[in-house]
Amino acid sequence: xxxxxxxxxxxxxxxxxxxxxxxxxxxxxxxxxxxxxxxxxxxxxxxxxxxxxxxxxxxxxxxxxxxxxxxxxxxxxxxxxxxxxxxxxxxxxxxxxxxxxxxxxxxxxxxxxxxxxxxxxxxxxxxxxxxxxxxxxxxxxxxxxxxxxxxxxxxxxxxxxxxxxxxxxxxxxxxxxxxxxxxxxxxxxxxxxxxxxxxxxxxxxxxxxxxxxxxxxxxxxxxxxxxxxxxxxxxxxxxxxxxxxxxxxxxxxxxxxxxxxxxxxxxxxxxxxxxxxxxxxxxxxxxxxxxxxxxxxxxxxxxxx
Numbered sequence: 684x685x686x687x688x689x690x691x692x693x694x695x696x697x698x699x700x701x702x703x704x705x706x707x708x709x710x711x712x713x714x715x716x717x718x719x720x721x722x723x724x725x726x727x728x729x730x731x732x733x734x735x736x737x738x739x740x741x742x743x744x745x746x747x748x749x750x751x752x753x754x755x756x757x758x759x760x761x762x763x764x765x766x767x768x769x770x771x772x773x774x775x776x777x778x779x780x781x782x783x784x785x786x787x788x789x790x791x792x793x794x795x796x797x798x799x800x801x802x803x804x805x806x807x808x809x810x811x812x813x814x815x816x817x818x819x820x821x822x823x824x825x826x827x828x829x830x831x832x833x834x835x836x837x838x839x840x841x842x843x844x845x846x847x848x849x850x851x852x853x854x855x856x857x858x859x860x861x862x863x864x865x866x867x868x869x870x871x872x873x874x875x876x877x878x879x880x881x882x883x884x885x886x887x888x889x890x891x892x893x894x895x896x897x898x899x900x901x902x903x904x905x906x907x908x909x910x911x912x913x914x915x916x917x918x919x920x921x922x923x924x925x926x927x928x929x930x931x932x933x934x935x936x937x938x939x940x941x942x943x944x945x946x947x948x949x950x951x952x953x954x955x956x957x958x959x960x961x962x963x964x965x966x967x968x969x970x971x972x973x974x975x976x977x978x979x980x981x982x983x984x985x986x987x988x
Contacts, residue, residue: 719767748777789850
């Protein structure tokens with residue numbers, strides 16, 4: 684695993700960059716990792732590439748940081764190539780206009796021998812790759828902006844995602860030795876992390892978490908976190924977690940104007956639904972609360988039930 688990340692210097696990882704989306708899946712042995720082929724016109728001498736970053740504004744992607752041209756296709760291609768080559772998808776300063784969903788898909792690959800888990804058979808299993816979208820910390824933070832004429836985003840009864848983080852199901856379709864393509868895996872271990880002083884206006888629906896279990900021989904993934912964000916709404920956060928000890932399903936740190944509603948743990952115990960820290964304040968909602976609401980107003984007052 685050291686070989687994968689050695690291109691990114693530690694001093695760079697410590698920079699105050701705006702990380703607006705982080706999806707981490709399971710860490711598997713290095714021998715199981717397969718790389719895709721970057722496009723032939725990709726510049727492998729690029730300094731950012733040498734650091735492990737794929738710049739969405741450079742050829743062959745050429746996403747427009749001025750917001751004048753539609754960058755949907757360019758960003759989707761960059762997200763896919765970064766994922767498949769274990770690179771960070773990097774957004775320089777600017778505004779990027781999109782008109783359709785950017786799909787951040789964790790893919791599956793065929794197994795040599797089928798597995799049987801959760802009462803189902805799997806001839807395919809998760810590919811060991813990450814999806815990391817990383818915004819520049821220099822100048823103004825990058826913005827992904829939905830085009831005014833984007834279709835399908837106007838009906839609140841049928842919400843359409845601007846950026847969708849999901850995993851292809853690994854379960855075999857009935858009577859077949861492969862999954863139904865496009866069907867989502869409901870219990871994958873997603874760890875979501877949103878950070879950035881100018882990371883604002885987040886709307887997250889059915890935010891699923893299966894991270895943090897401490898009883899699987901080292902599977903101690905970090906639960907989800909919101910840090911230094913503004914104007915955040917999370918609705919129906921569900922966690923298939925257990926034995927978290929004192930760690931929360933969701934950690935909220937130094938953020939303003941936050942509403943989290945209907946947290947639910949499938950196996951509640953002593954761990955908390957949510958821990959919020961704001962300056963010297965620390966607020967906790969236990970996982971035994973069947974339906975929880977947390978609100979932090981802009982003025983600094985809060986409610987926790």
